[in-house]
Amino acid sequence: MRAVLTIAHLTLAEARRRRILAAALLLGAAFVLLFGVGFHFIVRDIGEHGASPAQRRLVLSFIVMAALYAANFLIVMTSVLVTIDTLAGEIGSGVIEALCTKPIPRWSVALGKWLGCWVVLAMYAAVLCGGVLLVARLVGGYTPPNAARGLPLLLLEGTVLLTLALAGGTRLSTLANGVTVFGLYGLAFVGGWMEQIGTLASNTTARYIGIAASLLVPSESLWQLASHHMQPPLVRDLGIGPFSPLSVPSPAMVAWAAAYVLVTLAVALRLFRTRDL
């Protein structure tokens, strides 16, 4: 465990020293600031137009969900970008050799890197999502329902992709790994929309293909589940607006995604342990 923590510490130090952490957190803060400015003016406009509390709630919910949708996309990108090179790059450059000849199990190197990247991701997600929620609360007095249930799903979504990027990095070059993981994310994204459109058009085949894509890469379905939870009950139940899934993923998808992370991580550690360096 000591080796895992030492490697995680090094991975975090690398993110800090190579200004990855600063870039992510500063731009994350800029994102929140920009959202705050826009949100402030919209809240002021709503007040001036004398909207009813229900209308006000509907508009604020829509804007907060739009911001969280953008945050979700940034979390996905960051989770992959932070991780694609961490093993692949060090294998390619030979840096890994002096690490893996130390008296530590090889899997601990991969697990330490996973942990270090995950901490960067969690910090980034906390700044983005926490910032959006804080601004919504302070400026508009609005907090989306079930935020404590929805936001961890976004972190889980990032964790799914981060773990895939670590697993890919055990055998693929940095670029091939990035192309593969973003490709898988694309499959899940398109699959998620197929599921929704299939539901809308009552096309069972399209819906099932979408569900199969979600099982293959459970990222988009986690966003849909999160957005379903974090909308006002009326919007949620009527299934109106771009952030209300018509086909709500089953809660079992969370268990599936968690198990998916564990299995993918176990596979990544094994792939790294059994490869030649």
Added chain:
Amino acid sequence: MPEPALEAQALRKDFGPKTAVRDLTLSVPRGEVFGFLGPNGAGKTTSVKMLLGLVHPTAGGGRLLGQPIGAARARARVGYLPEHFAFHEWLRGRELLRFHGRLLGLGGPSLEAGLEALLRRVELVEAGDRCLREYSKGMKQRIGLAQALLGEPELVFLDEPTSGLDPLGRLLVRDVIRELKARGTTVFLNSHLLSEVEVTCDRVAFVKEGRVVSAMTLGAAERDLEVELRLERSSPSVLEGLARFGRDVREDGAVVRLRVDGEERLPEMSRWLAGQGIGLYHLGARHRSLEDVFLEVVR
């Protein structure tokens, strides 16, 4: 008999249809400075990587300091300087050693004292707080050497430790190897620089096409003499007669060459030639260099 520092039995590594190491069988006793020589592509680096658990052997096995190769605990008292030592360039010299020390299970004041001593030894005390990306090639090689010596290992693998070093840097590496030997540390040296190997190693093995083809102690090489004779006349019976004084008797243009195992053979040979009535116009003898042996073995 104490257990050897390193033992390999029929280690083999195939990469797909290509065999990198065919049969690595060797034993290095504790405290020996061992040179591992061979041409490019002979499988030297793959052999070292198998011994260190970086590459999984296709067949065979071995032990490092009494532990099976590949096991993490086998590497507890082993240092390694890879051929192209690469590291996290954003780290500072001291941080690199501290980080690698922690992975060795070291910590606290003993780690700090140890890394300062190593920085002094490789003459990088001043540069210790500079980022490694600012280091010259030679400085990188020296910090890599310090990294390999962390925790006073009992067995040190040095893969081309003098590549990128100027003559002063090479001298430093040579002195470090001598100090390791004096301390009883076993050194496994992979090097192309045969002159370096000649002055530092106790014993060498030659590897060719993934197989150890010859091993010798360097003292024996020094004793061997290559003799050149220019004779009044030569015939098969003369060559046959010379064979009793040495081996590899051969005609090479106008001269006859042979190899003898000591200087005392020279007067014996000239007396025999005089007794046969054969005029001796020239007799030259020189010790065979490691390069001579290397070329002969690997060609």
